[in-house]
Amino acid sequence: MFEEKIMSHAISTHDADGPLMAHGSVLQTGITNGKIATWLFLGSEVMFFTGLIGAYIVLRFGQTTWVDPSSHEFPLAIPLTAANTFLLICSSVTLVWGLQSIQQGKRAKGNLGLLLTTLFGACFVGVQAFEYYSLWNGMHHPPFRPNSDLFGSCFYVMTGFHGFHVLVGVIALAVLTVMGYRGHFNEKKYAPVELTGLYWHFVDLVWIILFAIVYLM
Amino acid sequence: MAHKHEHAVPLWTLFLLLLAFTAAEVGFYEIWVHSNQHAMETGGVPFMPKVAMVLVLLFVLTLPKALIVLVYFMHLKFEKLLIVGLAVLPFVMVGIAILPNLSDTLALKSRAYNHPTVAIGDYAHAPTAGDGSGEHGHSDAHEATPAQTQESTDSY
Numbered sequence: 001m002f003e004e005k006i007m008s009h010a011i012s013t014h015d016a017d018g019p020l021m022a023h024g025s026v027l028q029t030g031i032t033n034g035k036i037a038t039w040l041f042l043g044s045e046v047m048f049f050t051g052l053i054g055a056y057i058v059l060r061f062g063q064t065t066w067v068d069p070s071s072h073e074f075p076l077a078i079p080l081t082a083a084n085t086f087l088l089i090c091s092s093v094t095l096v097w098g099l100q101s102i103q104q105g106k107r108a109k110g111n112l113g114l115l116l117t118t119l120f121g122a123c124f125v126g127v128q129a130f131e132y133y134s135l136w137n138g139m140h141h142p143p144f145r146p147n148s149d150l151f152g153s154c155f156y157v158m159t160g161f162h163g164f165h166v167l168v169g170v171i172a173l174a175v176l177t178v179m180g181y182r183g184h185f186n187e188k189k190y191a192p193v194e195l196t197g198l199y200w201h202f203v204d205l206v207w208i209i210l211f212a213i214v215y216l217m
Numbered sequence: 218m219a220h221k222h223e224h225a226v227p228l229w230t231l232f233l234l235l236l237a238f239t240a241a242e243v244g245f246y247e248i249w250v251h252s253n254q255h256a257m258e259t260g261g262v263p264f265m266p267k268v269a270m271v272l273v274l275l276f277v278l279t280l281p282k283a284l285i286v287l288v289y290f291m292h293l294k295f296e297k298l299l300i301v302g303l304a305v306l307p308f309v310m311v312g313i314a315i316l317p318n319l320s321d322t323l324a325l326k327s328r329a330y331n332h333p334t335v336a337i338g339d340y341a342h343a344p345t346a347g348d349g350s351g352e353h354g355h356s357d358a359h360e361a362t363p364a365q366t367q368e369s370t371d372s373y
Contacts, residue, residue, distance in 0.1 A: 031297055039300055050315070201287075
């Protein structure tokens with residue numbers, strides 16, 4: 001009885017054919033289950049990454065010695081990583097563009113947006129893999145590995161977990177791209193793109209902060 | 218993200234803003250680095266203390282980028298209060314969790330975690346500063362002598 005009341009309230013306050021119903025069932029709040037679940041998941045991710053960043057801050061400022069980012073011995077390539085940051089920002093923009101296109105019924109543009117986002121994301125992972133390879137093998141500096149010092153441990157843990165999240169996002173986006181080209185999404189059915197987009201933007205957000213904290217300080 | 222088309226975000230404006238902030242971030246950092254290197258060579262000081270550079274970098278150049286992504290790309294500006302609360306609450310919680318831990322930084326400074334680990338009783342084989350036996354490049358300059366490591370261990 002109570003559930004019927006909730007559903008009737010939800011349906012009466014929202015168009016049954018509207019985007020909310022396209023996301024699956026609707027809660028009394030007028031927010032879809034999928035969106036609530038995604039934000040709860042992202043909340044746990046915020047705490048996970050902030051735990052890592054917090055540990056880094058405590059360790060970084062609690063040390064008497066630390067590799068100086070402005071010295072010639074600093075192993076990280078900032079121009080390369082800045083370019084990688086640019087790639088990730090581009091991927092967020094193309095994803096928003098793709099989603100807006102799908103919502104407006106422009107499926108071809110929407111699919112192109114998804115494809116570009118996947119490619120940008122894959123490029124980011126590729127550049128990060130190259131960066132790891134060059135650091136590990138000491139192509140420009142002495143080898144820089146997780147056991148080099150505290151900065152090495154922190155660097156590989158934080159960027160490694162972030163890179164893993166990007167890889168998962170790229171796989172999800174690749175699946176969505178295939179689904180898009182098979183005609184699964186339209187102006188009424190786009191929830192998977194929207195929810196995966198939330199995850200992807202979060203990954204972008206984390207990188208913006210990691211780039212400043214790990215590479216520039 | 219957008220439920221209705223009137224919630225469409227000004228995509229290209231935001232893209233250019235993010236691009237400008239990233240370029241400013243890297244440019245500002247590079248200028249400070251050159252200033253710092255010049256200061257070290259001439260015995261002067263950089264145009265801005267490092268702590269000020271870090272604060273500018275974080276709060277003037279990085280935070281706006283993060284907010285643009287959070288507010289516009291993740292569409293928080295157009296979401297219901299419940300979603301906004303779900304998004305903001307974890308940041309508050311981690312802030313509460315991290316701030317007390319910052320007091321540990323003072324305790325950490327008195328220790329020497331950033332040195333190669335030396336097992337107790339194995340000091341005779343520990344690398345000494347300048348003997349070239351360290352395998353980790355740039356960290357060699359900071360390696361502790363056995364006596365220093367002993368002193369560091371004793372501080373517990």
